[in-house]
Amino acid sequence: MAVNKSIHEKLTELASNLWWSWQPEVSELFRQIDPIRWSALSHNPIVLLQEYDPHRLEERARELVLHSRINAAYRRWHEYMSSSDTWGDTHAGVLGHRPIAYFSAEFGIHESLRIYSGGLGILSGDHLKSASDLGIPMVAIGLFYRKGYFTQLVDEQGWQQEEYSLADPDLLPMTEVTQPDGTPLLVHVETRHGQIYARVWLVECGRVPLYLLDSDVEENTPEDRQLTAQLYGGNQRMRIRQELLLGVGGVRALAALGVHPRVIHMNEGHSAFASLEVIRMRMGVDGLSFEDALRETAASGTFTTHTPVPAGHDRFDGGLMEEHLGPLRDALGLDYEGFLGLGRVDPHNHGETFCMTVLAFKTSRRANAVSNLHGVVSRRMWQHLWPYRSEEEVPVGHITNGVHVPTWLAQQMRVLYDRVLPVSWHTRSGEPEVWRGFEDVPSLEVWETHQSLKNRLIVYARKRLLQQAERYGSSREVQERLQQVLDPQHLLIGFARRFAPYKRADLVMQDLDLLERIVNDADCPVQFIFAGKAHPADDHGKQIMQRIVQLSRDARFGGRIVFLEDYDINLGRHLVQGVDVWLNNPRRPLEASGTSGQKVVLNGGLNLSVLDGWWAEAFDGKNGFAIGNGLIHSNQEVQDQRDAADLINVLQNEVIPLYYTRNHDDLPLEWIARMKRAVRTLGWRFNADRMVMDYVTSAYIPAAGSTSCEMRVIP
Numbered sequence: 001m002a003v004n005k006s007i008h009e010k011l012t013e014l015a016s017n018l019w020w021s022w023q024p025e026v027s028e029l030f031r032q033i034d035p036i037r038w039s040a041l042s043h044n045p046i047v048l049l050q051e052y053d054p055h056r057l058e059e060r061a062r063e064l065v066l067h068s069r070i071n072a073a074y075r076r077w078h079e080y081m082s083s084s085d086t087w088g089d090t091h092a093g094v095l096g097h098r099p100i101a102y103f104s105a106e107f108g109i110h111e112s113l114r115i116y117s118g119g120l121g122i123l124s125g126d127h128l129k130s131a132s133d134l135g136i137p138m139v140a141i142g143l144f145y146r147k148g149y150f151t152q153l154v155d156e157q158g159w160q161q162e163e164y165s166l167a168d169p170d171l172l173p174m175t176e177v178t179q180p181d182g183t184p185l186l187v188h189v190e191t192r193h194g195q196i197y198a199r200v201w202l203v204e205c206g207r208v209p210l211y212l213l214d215s216d217v218e219e220n221t222p223e224d225r226q227l228t229a230q231l232y233g234g235n236q237r238m239r240i241r242q243e244l245l246l247g248v249g250g251v252r253a254l255a256a257l258g259v260h261p262r263v264i265h266m267n268e269g270h271s272a273f274a275s276l277e278v279i280r281m282r283m284g285v286d287g288l289s290f291e292d293a294l295r296e297t298a299a300s301g302t303f304t305t306h307t308p309v310p311a312g313h314d315r316f317d318g319g320l321m322e323e324h325l326g327p328l329r330d331a332l333g334l335d336y337e338g339f340l341g342l343g344r345v346d347p348h349n350h351g352e353t354f355c356m357t358v359l360a361f362k363t364s365r366r367a368n369a370v371s372n373l374h375g376v377v378s379r380r381m382w383q384h385l386w387p388y389r390s391e392e393e394v395p396v397g398h399i400t401n402g403v404h405v406p407t408w409l410a411q412q413m414r415v416l417y418d419r420v421l422p423v424s425w426h427t428r429s430g431e432p433e434v435w436r437g438f439e440d441v442p443s444l445e446v447w448e449t450h451q452s453l454k455n456r457l458i459v460y461a462r463k464r465l466l467q468q469a470e471r472y473g474s475s476r477e478v479q480e481r482l483q484q485v486l487d488p489q490h491l492l493i494g495f496a497r498r499f500a501p502y503k504r505a506d507l508v509m510q511d512l513d514l515l516e517r518i519v520n521d522a523d524c525p526v527q528f529i530f531a532g533k534a535h536p537a538d539d540h541g542k543q544i545m546q547r548i549v550q551l552s553r554d555a556r557f558g559g560r561i562v563f564l565e566d567y568d569i570n571l572g573r574h575l576v577q578g579v580d581v582w583l584n585n586p587r588r589p590l591e592a593s594g595t596s597g598q599k600v601v602l603n604g605g606l607n608l609s610v611l612d613g614w615w616a617e618a619f620d621g622k623n624g625f626a627i628g629n630g631l632i633h634s635n636q637e638v639q640d641q642r643d644a645a646d647l648i649n650v651l652q653n654e655v656i657p658l659y660y661t662r663n664h665d666d667l668p669l670e671w672i673a674r675m676k677r678a679v680r681t682l683g684w685r686f687n688a689d690r691m692v693m694d695y696v697t698s699a700y701i702p703a704a705g706s707t708s709c710e711m712r713v714i715p
Helices: 006-014 018-022 024-033 035-040 043-051 054-064 068-082 089-090 119-134 236-256 275-288 290-297 319-334 336-343 356-364 370-380 411-422 433-440 443-471 476-482 512-519 539-552 569-577 596-602 637-658 669-682 688-706
Strands: 100-103 138-142 151-154 159-162 186-191 194-205 209-214 265-269 301-304 366-369 489-494 526-531 562-564 579-585 608-609 623-626
Touching: 006 018, 006 043, 006 054, 006 068, 018 024, 018 068, 018 194, 024 043, 024 054, 024 068, 024 623, 035 151, 043 119, 043 236, 043 301, 043 433, 054 068, 089 688, 100 119, 100 236, 100 336, 100 539, 119 194, 119 209, 119 265, 119 637, 138 236, 159 476, 159 539, 186 236, 186 319, 186 366, 194 236, 209 236, 236 275, 265 275, 265 688, 275 290, 275 319, 275 356, 290 301, 301 688, 319 336, 319 579, 336 356, 366 370, 366 688, 411 433, 433 669, 443 562, 443 669, 489 569, 489 637, 512 526, 512 637, 526 569, 569 596, 596 608, 596 669, 608 637, 608 669, 637 669
Parallel strands: 100 138, 100 265, 138 209, 265 301, 301 366, 489 526, 489 579, 526 562, 579 608, 608 623
Antiparallel strands: 151 159, 186 194, 194 209
16 A cells, blocks of 8 residues: 555545445545535546546645545555455355356446446445455446436426436546457457447446446447447347346456356346356357256356346347347257247247246256245246246245445444444444344434434435426425425435335325325324336336325425435435335335335334335334235235225324324333334344345355356357
């Protein structure tokens, strides 16, 4: 570590590795340099530092007395990157210098790198961060979407509008990968109609390198240059080309980089073509038959399925498959029907389309769902893949999702954690005994900390609402009214997620007269904050969102229902850290896991949720609230009515009374007791360190011990 580097050089190095994004002290250093620009630049230190030359930055650091803190942060980063005393060094030594290759279609690491759309991407980002913290040898592969996911704007009618903007790699923490001679590294995949090329970008996520493939290169046709422009955009032809590039191109990129993974982890079926490329390489390198190469590849593969909704699994017809995978089929020595059979539940059913999830199951020895209940649903969904086994014997286990604690924990809460939990608790957050001390925190201190975070959320929400109003030229009267919405003394319920119809964002609004009485109760008022995006092609989801937006503008609700547009990591961070209650009411069992409520737990909020996903295995009667009893009616309409009634019942008879029952110091002691219990009983179980440790012991190490998947470039 060079000690004679300038402040500008040290901060530039820190900004180039996304490790800073889960270090609140380092984030605060960047913010302090220029708070206004920091906010305007989506918390992007690369752009911020480009606006300060070394001399000006030196003056600013001297003015703010930041030198010692910058040096300490720089030293701590180097210690982190060079440490050999990690959990992985002790427990994952068998992985050695041969990393896990983690494939995912999206990664949500920080709001400045917009290559994520929702839960899958956030989960992938948290997985990388915990793998880095634990010292697990891992590389990650994804796509660089220059337009990212859309920016959401809500028009005057409450309808979602989508806007896209191009990202400039020079303004992001990424570098282009080059060959030894200094020329850009290009990989390509073959189709029946030509080749698709991609350059490779490197994003450093702590100790984990993330390689992103980008098709915007001169060697491609204009159509293919747009291939990686947009996340989840275009038609089926674009989707299969993206997934061909992610899977086959990703494996070839690793081979060209000299990275030889011990294990292939496909996070959802989007990357399942990777296994076919590994099989092709094994056939070429080791002279194996297709059947032997398939067996060896499956032994070193692990697959995570996230989707209990049939429509969520990618399927392609035979024509698209032959057009795009035909050259690979030839290399594997398979005929047309034999190849398509790899993606069919019934290989002999010529009318069945090719399913990426089926391919992933067939080419991975280890497969898992993302919660206990999702495991049950997945075994039932895919039982026909193993027709000679009972449902209970279907080889799909579960590893419940978790969230990365340093990313989502508010700094004020961390102060409490540091005081009552063991020293270096954050390096052992997956161990239950570490969390026992939280119930010793004085109730007053817990409540004051929570109220501080709630006030911060309300200030932030008012600012966002004012920006929305100004864009449409709202009157001064309207703008002044927006500055008064939400009251920190009143119960605040948050709902933020994708506006898919099955998530039922408007379930609490089935009886508007009743809802009006609840939110405007003179003694026990209730407030709601909603946020989330509907898929651009999902008009039903947009209609649900529009209804909520219109209700938020309805004078009957007195500013107690709020919709915040353009849900992203930054908005999500404020919400999960500041709400009293997190509402989640999907149709059971369609929520595979869900992780937003886990982030709320870490910050002292309580969950009010249907017993679905992670909450089905988390709720113990005293650490939050449950909607319904977990039973499912055969009629969906009846189920919706029943859940709506149960939701209102729990609100009126449990949540609201408990929140407003106060002692002589105005403290809701029973409520605070639930807050403490939630942190103690759930914090260790539903965090990403525990999740990654489970993957290591249950999937990665067994797969690494089975075989190896040596990758060399085979033309």
